[in-house]
Amino acid sequence: MSTPPVYNFAYLDEQTKRTIRRAILKAIAIPGYQVPFPSREMPMPFGWGTGGVQVTASILGPNDVLKVIDQGADDTTNAVSIRHFFARTAAIATTTRTSEATIIQTRHRIPETPLKDGQILVYQVPIPEPLRFLEPRETETRQMHALADYGLMHVKLYEDIARHGHIATTYAYPVMVDQRYLMDPSPTPKFDNPKMHMSPALQLFGAGREQRIYALPPYTRVLSLDFEDHPFERTRFTAPCALCGATDAYLDEVVTDDRGGRMFVCSDTDYCERRRPARQAGDGGERGHEHR
């Protein structure tokens, strides 16, 4: 190569962004429905967030403030990598503070800090099809969605209860959107499911490898599947976060020694840090750092 290539703002060319935005608009118009879109090869591998990156790249503007998290943390390697990608190709402001972001791209968690009107949450989705592991054929699952033929999903939940006494799905817990479409919320823990319901934020879901985009417009009804007599139950932790004392956040288990010692700390690093101002001095990490 004689001259290094010059990339458009946020990497994708405008035509591609337009195509993706059209898919996003269609997805917003049909909440929970998986809209096929021609996914592009991105500089990171399929399966590593290319769907989320394409959605973010298509909606990003020069005045946006971007937060990227993976497993709830800003500093996990993939979040760092994606944040750098956008810093390099779009030179937009980035942040670790949920409340200051206009766009939050996330893998596997919804932030603990409640989202506001005007914020957009972009989820990275590996397998968009909630029925995929019950029915591997795309031709068949497409029909099932078209006909709202979801009996098979409930059979799976029935089997769980018959076998374990509980529904055994702990993440990527299926939901009904607006009482019409069965949707996979992405591999967020079921703990996060209630946050999707009637959220003031726009929620967009991108699956690059599988070539699907779906969406939840603000204030959409999103209900986790269950039985009347085995209702959906939110996971509760019996101990608070060891660092900030939060009792309403999802906790990560950290093994502290090889004798079985362990502690539980908030998975959402921004939420945890904000709750412990006394400890901010001396952490030595990124906090609300703004890049230009």
Place this chain on the structure above:
Amino acid sequence: MSTAEVPLISAAGLTKFYGVRVGCLDVDLEAYAGEVLAVVGESGSGKSTLLSLLSTQLRPTRGSVHFRMRDALVRDLFQLEEAQRRLLSRTDWGFVHQDARLGLRMNVSAGGNVGERLMAVGWRNYASIRREARLWLARVEIDGDRIDDLPTTFSGGMRQRLQIAKNMVSAPRLIFMDEPTGGLDVSVQARLIDLMRGLVADHGLAVIIVTHDLAVARLLSHRIIVMRYGRVIETGLTDQVLDDPREPYTQLLVASDLRG
């Protein structure tokens, strides 16, 4: 005309070609509520093709199939939307396969299998689904203790009875059966036939059963259709046709039947 006189399902000029090969040719038939219609013939006679056409799993090359819906309107099945046909096959019809693995989910428990149709139409109470499943398992003489067992642990006869329960739970009006007694011991066959007779009588079911076994046809069906090379060669009341066959081929079939 009362519903008893209007056929539940009827075929007119039903024809299916596979390339140059004839599946079935110009078949007319009618089946009524509360009766069992047997379709008999040897391998290659076209009886399985006919069943697949009637249950809309195959599209005919020519001809039509009409069905009397629950609202009493008679509809041309191949003019319906795919969604409507699928709904029919999940609620108003049942299909019992020769190979139970085609009619059951082998990796789902007996209870889950029977409950599926209920869950598909919106049942959301686990205890109620389970109770209904137990009722039907009992009705087909499967021990309630087996409700959480996988069909892979069931005998052939039990699997067929489970198929029946799975279909019956949605109160269908028409059951298609494709060689349901194939491969089963004679005593097991007899039990299955008894069960079907009871269900037909109790629920006013219509049944169309494909079989090459004349004894099964005689025990279960009221009317019979004999097929050969894709064509219907004789029809009538089962007893009459089997006792006094008119067509030479039918005579041959009856004479060759080892159980007479």
Place this chain on the structure above:
Amino acid sequence: MYVAVKGGEAAIAAAHELLARERRGDPSIPEISVEQVREQLTLAVNRVMCEASLYDPDLAAQAVLQARGDLIEAIFLLRAYRTTLPRLGYAQPVDTGAMQLRRRISATYKDLPGGQLLGPTFDYTHRLFDPGSPAPAPSEPRGRVQPVAEPTPHVTVLLDREGLIEANATADAKPVGDITRDPLAFPADRDVRLQGLARADEGFLLGLAYSTQRGYGRTHPFAGEIRMGEVEVAFTPEELGFEVPLGRITLTECEMVNQFSGSAHAPPQFTRGYGLAFGHSERKAMVMALLDRALRSQDLGQAAKTPAQDPEFVLSHCDNVQASGFVEHLKLPHYVDFQAELALLRQLRAEWLLARGATCEASEPAPDSDGEAAR
């Protein structure tokens, strides 16, 4: 005291430096040039061009080098680059009948017009390590160096004249699909299937093709023709309105002659399987042709029960850029979901033990519950 883990950014930077060092290897050993890769590792370069769907031997060679010889990594690199290139339009279909042949063989006839031209092939080498390898190439090779100039008709044309083989699908009004522009949807027509196969992982297709030969969807194939050489690529810009030759590329083409079938409308004929690959890529062209035919099983009215005959199975899993991405994504942190599974498992175990009158295992703290007291 535990401090929340930081430093992912610094770790990544350090990892990249380490990678650069490993890539160079022992600094006392001469560095390989892109030209050396292009000239002497041609078959690797060909595979990368093929599966990245981009014909550029220099770039492909650079990709092989940057990827430290990991061809799937190189393919990813080149495919990602392809995405950034502006699209000008579709070329005219290339005429492989006018190919300047450097190799051309047929297993269906002993001799045929144009002859059997072995060309540069490994086929008859004895796979023995040559102590003096690579052997210096003879300055005056005995084989023909100049390609055959006159156009040589395809073997299938001979069969076609007698009506023995199904006619090639004629161009109809439907526009040709484009898998780089439209998401893959099923059922997929033959044009989309062939595009998918063209960029598919050679190893994956090889295994599937092999399976058809061993009974998983037999197609009775014969290698009607394999030809390799240069063809001209031409493009008709809208503004000009006439064809402009862009240059020549090397292609390998394979036509398989398969199991005959007939219908109510036509007498029995042989059926076709087609494969086409960038560069000299014989194995790829062959397996592509075998799979093309296998995937047509249902269209040709045959039972299609094996994986190789299942378009959804083959096309959904044959792109190694997608496949490797998803397989390797397992290396990404999954601890949040794992935590959820751990919690459920602990709960189920506790309930199981409780039901049997035992106490909880001492070393299992149970920090989560679903609101139910398990002890």
